[in-house]
Amino acid sequence: MTPTIDLAMAGPTGSIIMLSLGGFAILLALTLFGEVLRHRQPKDAPNPVLETYMTRVESWWGMVALIALALLTGRFGVSLLFLFASFAAMREFLTLTAKNRADHISLALAFFVVLPLQYLFVWLGLHGIFTVFIPVYAFLLLPIVSALRGNATRFMTRVAETQWGLMITVFCVSHVPALMSLDLPGYGDRTVLLIAYLVIVVQLGDLLDFFFGRRIGRTRIAHSLSPKTWEGMACGVVSAAIIGGLLSGITPFGVPGAMLMAATASLVGMFGNLVFAAIKKDRGVKDWSHLIPGQGGFVDQLDSVIFAAPIFYHLTRYLWAA
Amino acid sequence: MKHLLRTLAADITGNVIRLLVRFLTAVRADWKGIEPVQKQRVYFANHTSNGDMPMIWSVLPPALRRETRPVAAADYWLKNKLRAFAGGEVFKAVLIDRRREVNDDPMAKILAAMEDGASLIIFPEGNRNMTEDPLLPFKAGLYNMGKARPDVDLVPTWVANLNEIMPKGEIIPLPLICTVTFGAPIHVHEDESMDDFLQRAADALADLRPREVKP
Numbered sequence: 142m143t144p145t146i147d148l149a150m151a152g153p154t155g156s157i158i159m160l161s162l163g164g165f166a167i168l169l170a171l172t173l174f175g176e177v178l179r180h181r182q183p184k185d186a187p188n189p190v191l192e193t194y195m196t197r198v199e200s201w202w203g204m205v206a207l208i209a210l211a212l213l214t215g216r217f218g219v220s221l222l223f224l225f226a227s228f229a230a231m232r233e234f235l236t237l238t239a240k241n242r243a244d245h246i247s248l249a250l251a252f253f254v255v256l257p258l259q260y261l262f263v264w265l266g267l268h269g270i271f272t273v274f275i276p277v278y279a280f281l282l283l284p285i286v287s288a289l290r291g292n293a294t295r296f297m298t299r300v301a302e303t304q305w306g307l308m309i310t311v312f313c314v315s316h317v318p319a320l321m322s323l324d325l326p327g328y329g330d331r332t333v334l335l336i337a338y339l340v341i342v343v344q345l346g347d348l349l350d351f352f353f354g355r356r357i358g359r360t361r362i363a364h365s366l367s368p369k370t371w372e373g374m375a376c377g378v379v380s381a382a383i384i385g386g387l388l389s390g391i392t393p394f395g396v397p398g399a400m401l402m403a404a405t406a407s408l409v410g411m412f413g414n415l416v417f418a419a420i421k422k423d424r425g426v427k428d429w430s431h432l433i434p435g436q437g438g439f440v441d442q443l444d445s446v447i448f449a450a451p452i453f454y455h456l457t458r459y460l461w462a463a
Numbered sequence: 464m465k466h467l468l469r470t471l472a473a474d475i476t477g478n479v480i481r482l483l484v485r486f487l488t489a490v491r492a493d494w495k496g497i498e499p500v501q502k503q504r505v506y507f508a509n510h511t512s513n514g515d516m517p518m519i520w521s522v523l524p525p526a527l528r529r530e531t532r533p534v535a536a537a538d539y540w541l542k543n544k545l546r547a548f549a550g551g552e553v554f555k556a557v558l559i560d561r562r563r564e565v566n567d568d569p570m571a572k573i574l575a576a577m578e579d580g581a582s583l584i585i586f587p588e589g590n591r592n593m594t595e596d597p598l599l600p601f602k603a604g605l606y607n608m609g610k611a612r613p614d615v616d617l618v619p620t621w622v623a624n625l626n627e628i629m630p631k632g633e634i635i636p637l638p639l640i641c642t643v644t645f646g647a648p649i650h651v652h653e654d655e656s657m658d659d660f661l662q663r664a665a666d667a668l669a670d671l672r673p674r675e676v677k678p
Contacts, residue, residue, distance in 0.1 A: 228638070235637075237642040242633075245637065252637065
C-alpha cells in the first residue's frame with residue numbers, strides 16, 4: 142500500500158491532518174539529523190552551513206503548524222493568514238524602496254486599501270477582479286495620487302518600485318489562497334490541498350537544492366548574486382518532481398501531471414529566489430528584515446513561493462479547471 | 464483609589480502604545496555600543512517626527528523603560544487633557560517650557576530628574592529636523608548634563624526611517640520598519656570645550672546612520 146492511495150481516499154480534512162503529521166515527521170527527522178551533526182561538531186568551531194540548515198528547519202516547524210491550522214479552518218483562515226504574510230512582506234519591501242513625502246498617501250492606500258481589498262476579492266473567489274485589481278487599477282490609480290502632490294523628483298523610480306512591491310508581496314502572494322477558489326471537476330472541496338501541495342514541493346525542492354548545491358554544486362548560476370548552482374538546482378527540481386509525483390493523490394493532476402507541475406513550480410521558485418537575491422544585493426542588505434529569528438524576513442521565507450504561486454495558479458486553471 | 468486607577472490606566476495605555484508601535488512598524492532595537500542593562504543613561508537621539516520618542520520608549524526592555532523619562536516640550540504635551548495624561552503619566556516626561564518669555568529653568572528640572580536616578584531620552588537638536596541634513600546643530604543641554612553628571616553614560620541613539628513612517632503634517636502612519644540603534648556611550652572630557660563636545664556627540668550619533676541606499 143502506498144501513501145498515494147491512502148491520501149486519495151481521505152477527505153480534505155483527513156488529508157490535511159495526514160500531510161501535517163507527515164510534515165512533522167519529516168521535520169522531526171531533519172531536526173534529529175541536524176542535532177546529531179551538531180553534536181559531532183567541535184564546540185569551538187560551529188559550522189555555518191549546519192547552523193543555517195538548523196534555523197531553516199526550526200522556522201519550518203512554525204510554518205507547518207501555522208499553515209496546517211489555516212488549511213483546517215478553510216478559505217477564510219487561509220486568506221487571513223496570507224493577508225498578514227502579505228502585510229509583513231510589503232512592510233519589508235517598501236522599507237527598502239524609493240519614496241518621498243509625495244508618496245505618503247499612495248503608500249498608505251497600498252497598505253490599508255489595496256492589500257485588504259485584494260484579499261477580500263480572493264476570499265470571495267472573484268477571479269475576474271483579483272487578477273486585474275493590482276496590475277490594472279492600483280497600477281494606474283496610485284501614480285495619480287502621487288502625481289497630485291506635484292513632486293517630480295525620481296517619479297518613475299518611486300511609482301515603479303511601489304508597484305513592484307505591490308505585485309510581488311500582495312498580488313503574487315494572494316495567488317496562494319486563490320487556489321482555493323478554483324473549480325476543478327471531480328476535485329470538489331479539496332482545492333485546499335493544492336496549497337499544501339504547492340508549498341510542500343516548492344519548499345522541499347528549495348531545501349534539497351540547498352543540500353545538493355553544498356554537496357555537489359560546482360557551476361554557479363549567477364556568480365555575484367547567489368551561491369545557487371546549476372547542479373543543486375537540477376537535483377532540487379528533480380526531487381520536487383518526485384515528491385510531487387508521490388503526492389499526486391491529493392491533486393487532480395495524475396502522476397505525470399503532478400510531477401510536471403511540481404517541477405515547474407519548483408523551477409520558477411528557484412529563479413525567483415535569484416531575482417530576490419539581485420534586489421537585496423542592489424539595496425545592500427543581507428535579509429529583508431529581522432522578523433523571523435535567524436531567518437531574515439517574510440520575503441526571505443516566502444520568496445520562491447511568491448514566484449511559483451501565480452504560475453501554478455494559472456497553469457492549474459488553464460489545464461484542469463472547468 | 465483614584466490615583467491607583469490613573470496609574471493602572473497609564474500602564475495599560477503604555478502597553479497599548481507599545482504593542483501598536485511594534486505591530487505597525489515592527490520597531491527593532493539594535494544594541495550596537497551598549498547592552499540593554501539597568502544603568503543610568505541619557506539617550507540622545509535624532510528628531511524627525513513626533514513618533515521618535517514613543518519609538519525609543521517602546522524598544523527599551525520593561526525594566527529600563529520604567530526608569531527612563533523623555534525630556535519633552537511642555538507646550539506640546541500640555542495642549543489638551545489627553546496629551547497631558549500621555550505625557551505626564553504614561554511616558555512620565557520631564558516637561559520643559561520652550562517659550563522664551565517664560566522664566567523656566569529647564570536644566571534644573573532635568574538635573575533633578577537625574578538626581579532621582581532616572582535615565583532620560585533627549586533630542587539635542589531641540590526641534591524636529593525638516594532639512595536634508597542628517598542633524599541640526601545641537602543645543603547646549605547635552606553638554607551641561609554631561610558636565611554636571613560625568614558618571615552618567617550619554618548614549619547616541621539613531622532612529623531610522625521615522626520621517627518616512629510619519630512625516631510632519633501627515634495623519635496616517637505608514638507601516639514601514641523602524642530601527643533604533645544604540646551606540647557606544649560618550650562622556651564630556653575634562654577640559655573639552657562645549658563646541659568640541661557637541662560636535663563629537665553629533666558625529667557619534669550620525670555615525671549610527673544606516674548606509675543610505677540611493678539608486
